[in-house]
Amino acid sequence: MSPLQALPPRAVEVLACPVCGAALAALPGDAGLRCAGGHSFDRARQGHVTLLAPGSRPPSGDSAEMVADRGTFLDGGHFAGVTAALAAAVLCDGAPPRTVLDLGGGTGHHLAAVLDGLPDAVGVVLDSSRYAARRAARAHPRALAVVADTWRRLPVRDAVLDRVLVAFAPRNGPEIARVLRPDGRLVVVTPAPDHLYELVGPLGLLRVDPDKPARLAASLEPYLDRVASGRHREVLALDRAAVLTLVGMGPHAWHLARGEVETAVAALPAPVPVTVSVEVATYAPART
Numbered sequence: 001m002s003p004l005q006a007l008p009p010r011a012v013e014v015l016a017c018p019v020c021g022a023a024l025a026a027l028p029g030d031a032g033l034r035c036a037g038g039h040s041f042d043r044a045r046q047g048h049v050t051l052l053a054p055g056s057r058p059p060s061g062d063s064a065e066m067v068a069d070r071g072t073f074l075d076g077g078h079f080a081g082v083t084a085a086l087a088a089a090v091l092c093d094g095a096p097p098r099t100v101l102d103l104g105g106g107t108g109h110h111l112a113a114v115l116d117g118l119p120d121a122v123g124v125v126l127d128s129s130r131y132a133a134r135r136a137a138r139a140h141p142r143a144l145a146v147v148a149d150t151w152r153r154l155p156v157r158d159a160v161l162d163r164v165l166v167a168f169a170p171r172n173g174p175e176i177a178r179v180l181r182p183d184g185r186l187v188v189v190t191p192a193p194d195h196l197y198e199l200v201g202p203l204g205l206l207r208v209d210p211d212k213p214a215r216l217a218a219s220l221e222p223y224l225d226r227v228a229s230g231r232h233r234e235v236l237a238l239d240r241a242a243v244l245t246l247v248g249m250g251p252h253a254w255h256l257a258r259g260e261v262e263t264a265v266a267a268l269p270a271p272v273p274v275t276v277s278v279e280v281a282t283y284a285p286a287r288t
Contacts, residue, residue, distance in 0.1 A: 004047045004137075006030055011122040011144040014099055014160040014179075018051045018148070023157060047137030048130070048145035051155035058149045061129025062249075067107060069248035071135055074109040078236060078246070082167070082189060082278055083113045085232040089187045089280045090114050090163055093228065097121055097162030101179065104150055104169025106132045108139030111165065115140050121162075126150060154179060163187060168250070171216070177223035177285050185282050186224055190216060192231065192277040196246075199274060203247060203264050216281075224283035232278050237271035246274070 007030045015024045017035035024033040027040065033049055034040040043049050052058065062070070073079070087110075090097065098121050102111035105125035115123050123143040125136040128150055136145035148155050150172055156179040164176050167189040176186050199205050217226070238246070243265050248258070265272075 005141050007144055008122045008142050011124050014156055016155050016157045018053045018155045046134040048133035050147040058128035062132055064131045066249055067131040069245040071107050073245040073249055081232055081234050083110050085280050086110055086189055087114050087117055089282055093185055099161050100163045101161050102165045108136030108143055110167050111143055112140040115142050171219050173220040173223040180285050185284055188281045190279050192279055194275055195277045197275055222286055225286050227284045228282040230280050234276050236274045238274050240265050240270055243272050
């Protein structure tokens with residue numbers, strides 16, 4: 001295994017001890033993190049750090065197979081348009097950010113692209129899946145990967161982040177508002193009703209809830225106010241292998257048998273037209 005990349009000091013500075021809430025510092029040799037109260041957290045040999053209170057466990061995250069499919073699909077460039085739309089939204093409001101959190105960020109693919117366009121920024125990928133964190137730990141030299149419970153208090157200090165990104169992941173409204181600076185922004189990517197619609201019937205995929213925008217708003221208000229929104233839509237031409245990884249990397253993988261999906265995909269004409277349709281919305285902390 002190649003040597004681990006160094007923990008970015010400014011990324012470490014935004015983190016908080018999950019036990020007492022104090023600031024964290026890197027241990028000698030970047031072997032882990034420790035707070036002034038003596039609570040320490042070892043760094044895994046794959047490079048990530050788990051920040052959970054004693055006795056706590058993160059909710060079930062993506063499996064190793066799902067993470068492998070996600071890595072293959074995203075590294076293939078199929079969601080490059082989505083990533084570009086997200087990166088553009090990060091830059092469209094205010095000064096370029098210097099601290100970015102990718103909440104539920106998986107393999108860190110989107111954050112890495114955002115950081116490539118922000119030479120002075122550092123980032124943190126926070127996800128409940130240790131398999132995703134293993135990949136995210138090597139996603140970018142200015143990013144740090146953390147396993148944590150995204151539904152509880154985040155292991156992040158108050159008001160230290162310029163941007164929080166949430167792409168196809170759950171949103172913790174009050175915690176996002178707590179960790180954002182007063183002039184910070186949340187950028188959210190959610191599927192539109194026609195996202196992947198060519199695959200829904202033939203493969204039995206989950207349909208996008210038409211009430212999803214209302215539920216998104218309810219999960220964020222009254223903590224954050226929507227200040228901008230846009231839509232990215234394109235039609236991809238995918239081979240059958242790419243379709244399999246697309247299905248395997250998302251929530252569909254939890255309820256569909258792999259063999260059944262392979263059989264259904266084999267019956268599709270190649271290349272397979274697949275609509276990618278997402279909304280990219282920006283939120284600001286609510287003014288009190």
